[in-house]
Amino acid sequence: MPPEIQAVFDDWSPPIFLTTLTLLSAIVYIRGWFAIRKTRPAQFPDWRLACFLAGLAVLWLSIGSPMDGFADALLSAHMVEHLLLMSVVPPLILLGAPQVPMLRGLPRVVTVNLLGPLLRWGALRRLGHFLTTPVVAWIAMNVIFLGWHVPGAYNFALEHERWHDFEHICFLGSSILFWWPLIRPWPTSARYPGWLMLPYLVGADIVNTALSAFLAFCDRPAYSYYLTVPNTFHVSPLADQVVGAVIMWVIGSLFFLVPAALITISLIQQDSNVRA
Numbered sequence: 001m002p003p004e005i006q007a008v009f010d011d012w013s014p015p016i017f018l019t020t021l022t023l024l025s026a027i028v029y030i031r032g033w034f035a036i037r038k039t040r041p042a043q044f045p046d047w048r049l050a051c052f053l054a055g056l057a058v059l060w061l062s063i064g065s066p067m068d069g070f071a072d073a074l075l076s077a078h079m080v081e082h083l084l085l086m087s088v089v090p091p092l093i094l095l096g097a098p099q100v101p102m103l104r105g106l107p108r109v110v111t112v113n114l115l116g117p118l119l120r121w122g123a124l125r126r127l128g129h130f131l132t133t134p135v136v137a138w139i140a141m142n143v144i145f146l147g148w149h150v151p152g153a154y155n156f157a158l159e160h161e162r163w164h165d166f167e168h169i170c171f172l173g174s175s176i177l178f179w180w181p182l183i184r185p186w187p188t189s190a191r192y193p194g195w196l197m198l199p200y201l202v203g204a205d206i207v208n209t210a211l212s213a214f215l216a217f218c219d220r221p222a223y224s225y226y227l228t229v230p231n232t233f234h235v236s237p238l239a240d241q242v243v244g245a246v247i248m249w250v251i252g253s254l255f256f257l258v259p260a261a262l263i264t265i266s267l268i269q270q271d272s273n274v275r276a
Contacts, residue, residue: 004232008069018064022056029053029098032105043186044097052096059089063168072158073232075223076244083247085168086145086175087255094176094183132180134192134200141178142207144170149211155225178204182259194267198260205256212249216242 029052037044061067062084070077103111118124130136147153148167157167181192181200215222221237231237 004234007232008073009066012066012069015064018060022060022064025102026053026056028105029096029101030105032101032103035104036101044101048096051092052098052101055089055092055096058084058092059172062089073229074235074244075226075237075240076247079244079247082171083252083255085171086141087252089172090175090179091183094179094185097185099185100187129190131177132188132190134181134196137174137177137181138200138204141174142204144174146207146211151223154223158223158225194263194270197263201256201260201263205253205260208252208256209249212245212252214245216245216249 030049033044033049033052062081067077067081071081072078103115106115131140148157148170153167157164180188181190182197184191218241219238221227221241223241226237226240
């Protein structure tokens, strides 16, 4: 193994809090999934369990594994980390329809005495509905996405570990909101017309493309952080920036355009069935 890569692995240690939280979440979901599967087997097939556990695994891989060490040294690795947090983890978690299994998996004393009254609170329910409406979710995700990629904010997050963790929370939380109207995990009742989801996805891709194009065609490194840290991998910061931009542009766009294409096909099929 090259010494540069070996150094990243040598400096890495499993994050205790994240690892514990991930394992506990998996245990609670599995317990709740088996409980609810007894009465709703059709709504909770094996693939939902697989999706949720895969989402947790990717979450840990992106910010708990040595990948996080590579992300501190390479912008391209950092963009991969962000892509996993924003476009892979949220859909997988939501496809697991986690609300009810997580509640069923917790000790009854917690759900009855603590979470029950909280979840019945009307103001909190209205806030949840508001945050997951398409307009609010779209704005939240894209504003946070662009805001943390402003050079000052980006450099600050990398220079301060706690703020870097907060950045990850912002990315994950806003992306869960963004994917919620598309996946509508049970028992979500809100259903939005398919045609509305097309500009929703395409608009997000335009934002992603604009930022990617800026980084790809910028004639200098946009983030001074990579000019101040040791160049462990001996990669030009500008070349690394271009690679990161291409990853965002090409792979990131697929996560928006593939669902948009599937929705378009579904709408065409529905129109054909109506006419038939």
